Structures are given as C-alpha cells and as structure tokens.
Amino acid sequence: MRVKYINDVGMVDRIPEGVRERLTEVQQRYAFRVSDYYLSLIDWDDPADPLRRIVMPDEGELADWGSLDASNEAAHYVAPAVQHKYEQTVLLLVNEVCGAYCRYCFRKRLFMEGNDETSLDIGPGLAYIREHPEVTNVLFTGGDPLILGTARIAEILAELRSIPHVSIIRFGSKMPAFNPFRILDDDRLVEVLSRHSLPDKRIYLMAHFDHPREFTPEAVAAMDRVIRAGVICVNQCPVIGGVNDDPATLKALFRKGSHTGVPQYYLFQGRPTAGNLPYAVPIVRGFLAFDEARRGLSGLAKRTRFVMSHESGKIEIVAVDESRIYLRYHRARDPADRGRFMVCRRDDNAGWLDDLEPGGERGAGGFDDRALGPE
Numbered sequence: 226m227r228v229k230y231i232n233d234v235g236m237v238d239r240i241p242e243g244v245r246e247r248l249t250e251v252q253q254r255y256a257f258r259v260s261d262y263y264l265s266l267i268d269w270d271d272p273a274d275p276l277r278r279i280v281m282p283d284e285g286e287l288a289d290w291g292s293l294d295a296s297n298e299a300a301h302y303v304a305p306a307v308q309h310k311y312e313q314t315v316l317l318l319v320n321e322v323c324g325a326y327c328r329y330c331f332r333k334r335l336f337m338e339g340n341d342e343t344s345l346d347i348g349p350g351l352a353y354i355r356e357h358p359e360v361t362n363v364l365f366t367g368g369d370p371l372i373l374g375t376a377r378i379a380e381i382l383a384e385l386r387s388i389p390h391v392s393i394i395r396f397g398s399k400m401p402a403f404n405p406f407r408i409l410d411d412d413r414l415v416e417v418l419s420r421h422s423l424p425d426k427r428i429y430l431m432a433h434f435d436h437p438r439e440f441t442p443e444a445v446a447a448m449d450r451v452i453r454a455g456v457i458c459v460n461q462c463p464v465i466g467g468v469n470d471d472p473a474t475l476k477a478l479f480r481k482g483s484h485t486g487v488p489q490y491y492l493f494q495g496r497p498t499a500g501n502l503p504y505a506v507p508i509v510r511g512f513l514a515f516d517e518a519r520r521g522l523s524g525l526a527k528r529t530r531f532v533m534s535h536e537s538g539k540i541e542i543v544a545v546d547e548s549r550i551y552l553r554y555h556r557a558r559d560p561a562d563r564g565r566f567m568v569c570r571r572d573d574n575a576g577w578l579d580d581l582e583p584g585g586e587r588g589a590g591g592f593d594d595r596a597l598g599p600e
C-alpha cells in the first residue's frame with residue numbers, strides 16, 4: 226500500500242479551519258508530520274482521542290516550559306551523530322525524519338532547522354566503534370532508522386557485522402505503528418534483517434507502541450514478519466498525558482505487546498522537554514498507574530521497568546508509599562552510582578529527579594542498598 230506523508234497541519238481537513246490556523250503556529254515551532262495511514266486510525270468524533278494526541282499539535286506546546294535537551298544528550302557525543310553514555314552501548318543518530326512526529330518527543334530538537342546532530346554518514350561512528358572493543362551494542366536511532374532505504378540499511382548492517390565485538394544491533398523505530406507497510410511491502414528489508422540477525426548476534430527491534438489501538442492487524446502482521454525473520458522485538462514508550470496515563474490503557478498495552486511477541490521493555494517517565502507540557506505526567510501518578518496496570522497480568526506482560534532517563538543514568542522508580550518515593554539506578558553514567566538506591570520525599574507534583582528532595586539516607590527507613598546487590 227502506498228502511504229502518503231503530510232507535513233502541514235493545514236492539510237488535515239478533519240480539523241476545523243479556525244483550529245488548523247492556530248495549530249499552524251505550533252507547527253512553526255515544532256515540526257509536524259503524519260502518515261495518511263495513521264490519520265485513518267484516529268476517531269475524529271473524539272477531540273481527546275489518544276491517537277490524535279500523539280500526532281496532532283496542541284496549543285499548550287507553546288508554553289514556556291522545559292528545555293530542548295532535558296537529559297543533556299549533548300554531553301555524550303563522541304563524534305558527529307555518535308553518542309556514548311553507557312560502556313557497552315553506542316547510539317548512532319542516522320536521520321532526522323520519522324514516520325510521524327510524536328508531539329511528546331524528547332528529541333524534537335532534531336527536527337528543528339539548524340540542528341546538525343544526525344548524519345547519514347556513519348563513517349565516524351564505525352571508526353569509533355572499531356576502536357572501542359567494549360562496545361557490544363549499537364543502537365540506531367534518530368529520527369527513525371527504518372525511514373532509511375533498504376539498500377542503505379543493508380550497507381550499514383554489513384559494515385557493523387564486520388566488527389567482531391559488536392553483538393547486538395538495535396533499531397529504535399515507531400514505523401510499525403506509523404507505517405507498517407514499510408515492513409509489509411518490502412521483502413528485501415525482511416531478508417536483510419534476517420541475514421544479519423545471527424543465532425549468537427541478534428538484531429533487536431525496539432518498537433514504540435504507545436497505545437493498544439496502534440496494534441492494528443497491519444501492525445501485528447508487520448511485527449510478525451520481523452519476528453519470523455529472527456529479530457528479537459520489544460516495546461518501549463513513555464507515559465503520556467491523555468494517551469496512556471491510566472491503568473486500563475497501560476494494562477491493555479502490556480497485554481497486547483506480550484501476546485504479539487513485543488513485550489514491554491521500558492516504560493519511561495517523560496522528560497521535561499520544551500513543548501511537552503501538555504503530555505507531562507507527575508512521577509507519582511505515572512508510577513501508580515503503572516503499578517496498578519501490572520496487577521493481574523502474566524509475568525511475561527509485566528517484566529517492564531518504569532524508568533527515568535536522567536542525565537546521570539537510567540533510574541528505576543521502584544516504589545511509592547505515603548511519604549516517600551524509592552528509586553534505584555538501573556544504569557549509571559558514573560560507576561559510583563551503579564545500583565545506588567535513593568529515598569526521596571513524596572511529591573505528587575514532581576516530574577523529574579531534579580524536582581525531588583532527598584527523604585532519607587542510604588540504608589535508612591529499613592532499606593539496605595547492599596542487600597539489593599550490584600547493578
């Protein structure tokens with residue numbers, strides 16, 4: 226099926242003309258793009274339709290709030306378009322285009338004029354990886370790497386497979402949700418993925434479904450093709466206000482993912498990124514929705530962790546009680562933080578680690594972080 230992309234909100238005729246004009250102002254600041262396939266999934270009779278919220282601009286995005294690089298990714302560039310934050314993993318930002326632009330994207334700066342963080346030239350990235358034998362994982366991200374042509378993807382995979390210490394190659398992609406025909410209609414892509422997903426060195430597709438309704442028959446068929454090609458699939462997404470910030474939706478999302486062979490890997494706390502105020506959910510509310518969603522699910526459906534991708538590392542929100550929030554470094558930039566357990570005062574308005582006040586010393590409140598073991 227030929228999927229068309231629309232880059233101007235003024236062309237979305239399901240939105241009343243006066244509203245379209247106001248949303249044009251928003252798209253002048255934060256880029257707009259959507260596929261006609263995804264537009265067809267929206268319930269236009271419901272102004273609060275969650276799929277509509279994922280892709281259609283909201284005037285609240287213009288509020289003065291947050292920063293464009295909330296986790297300071299700028300600090301992790303080691304070469305053009307190459308980020309290295311955790312020892313084993315290198316990120317290659319291979320393009321600045323996605324099947325649609327998620328309004329809550331934490332990398333929306335990439336889609337702004339003048340940004341040069343991405344590059345189609347992965348030469349510097351390959352050179353860096355070759356010189357760093359500790360790098361066993363390479364993640365293609367951006368932008369969406371599956372927007373690249375199949376011939377380019379084949380070249381990149383061949384180059385990476387020539388580096389002996391690279392085992393896992395990951396594609397972070399929302400194309401199965403935004404345009405599953407990218408996979409359904411391209412046998413060559415499936416063959417290329419199959420050829421390079423080896424028995425002892427797999428390719429992973431880090432899919433990005435935010436809502437159970439995105440698992441359409443086409444999306445499920447696309448994931449099936451990828452799974453049958455020998456690619457390991459998982460899902461990751463943030464908690465998004467008005468989209469999936471309630472237990473029933475999260476539960477349905479986790480369940481659908483596990484049934485489809487795309488179990489949830491991480492559920493992210495949304496970063497305080499400029500433009501994302503309408504989608505922000507406080508940590509406590511997000512955790513309580515997550516915790517309730519997990520109840521009654523099978524073990525496979527609830528393996529996910531609720532984490533915050535903070536500048537200092539990936540921090541799991543482990544528990545919340547009447548007065549405290551309990552957190553633990555799942556991955557840490559500074560080795561001294563690895564596995565570190567933190568107790569903070571409960572603050573129902575806090576949205577990020579930086580908003581929290583310490584609420585206890587290590588080992589306080591009956592918790593002994595040593596008992597939890599190393600990372």
Ligand code: SF4
Binds near residue numbers: 330368
């Ligand atoms: S697909 Fe990913 S990178 Fe692209 S807009 Fe959505 S969240 Fe951002």
